[in-house]
Amino acid sequence: MSAVASAAEERPARVSGIDKIERRRIALAESALKTLGELGYARTSLREIANNSEFTHGVVHYYFRDKIDLISYCVRYYKTKCSRRYDEVVETATSGEDLVTGFLGKMTQTLVEETPMHKLWYDLRAQSMFEEQLRPDVEAIDQLLEEMIWRILSRYADLTGTAAAVDAPTAYALIDGLFEQAVVGYAANPEKVPDLLTGRLLQVLPKLVAA
């Protein structure tokens, strides 16, 4: 089903106990993330997660202490998948234009192809304002995403012979604001929103650097 899970089944040879348990957790988390992405935090129950998986609801509790433990694990697992999304673009781009094109392409692509995941992320970040237990994980991801944006902006400045004109948290908040706007608006207007996002980023990116 997922990259990790299927990789697991390809090589079922030797699995030391700790790895096996970790593998199950990942499978559970993948399944939970799918359900969470569709229904959102508020409407997702442990039974729903179990129903949409190959496991029964008891198994969920065998591998996770409670609901928050599961969700928290999901969030942590999720972060490893997303914050390196633009690395290849950053490394292979040979000009500012190149980088911008690649960045916009990847960004609109993930907006379209992984909408549920992004919806979930903004949902969970909002939940973290009310549920303290989620806060450390959310903060960690936010940090990762900020660094991701900063790598892109630094490289962009390099390639164009300029310097970043805002600091990292600011750059992240700005670009994230545009992206969240796109995610929220995507359901209502899936054809137009990606282009709108592209246009807005093209307006903004040049203003984030200065000679």
Next chain:
Amino acid sequence: MSAVASAAEERPARVSGIDKIERRRIALAESALKTLGELGYARTSLREIANNSEFTHGVVHYYFRDKIDLISYCVRYYKTKCSRRYDEVVETATSGEDLVTGFLGKMTQTLVEETPMHKLWYDLRAQSMFEEQLRPDVEAIDQLLEEMIWRILSRYADLTGTAAAVDAPTAYALIDGLFEQAVVGYAANPEKVPDLLTGRLLQVLPKLVAA
């Protein structure tokens, strides 16, 4: 308790039926908003709302068809309170500096004094991605907030003899991104966040206009 409710009690003389029912709804909504702001959407039940009010849980159902009807009403009621927040600043400012100072002051003030309301707003906007019935109301508020930001930016351009260098949706997404970052981070760092927000806006605002 609130401005509207207390105004209602000061003048209990003549109240035509339709107004009385509307008044009760407002009182319920105020109470619901208080609870929602503290607990967030996911953890707020109708009974909790009733418990934190002077009414019983049956009354809630007497005045609102169901839960979504109540929350939807709350959202609509809320919007009337917030989108004119900066109007006075916009009208009285006589220079760019003036406007920026007033804007930043009001923004950090509402961040600190009305934190629960802002948390709720970002929560509800996230919920609207999963709950279609919330979408029209959320979209309407987003529109209002975009216009609010645009009034500020236009006036800022006027006063500084420049022109806005981004369109309205972009400007809103950028500033809202910074504000949401501040709201999310406020709980963890209530002393520093307002100043950080101020600093970041000062970095950004000049870049949103051009000669």
Next chain:
DNA sequence: GACTTTGTTTGACACTTGTCAAGAAATCTC
């Protein structure tokens, strides 16, 4: 092959949820 450990199923529990309806209380109308 018996025994132990590990993993899984199933069913139950206590509780909360949104919703509703029957009736009491208050208010209004004449």
Next chain:
DNA sequence: GAGATTTCTTGACAAGTGTCAAACAAAGTC
């Protein structure tokens, strides 16, 4: 003040929740 209407209280319901524990199966160990 009697009767009608509106407003509110109370208690109940069905459904869903997180959690747990006891029975069961599988796998590993000697």
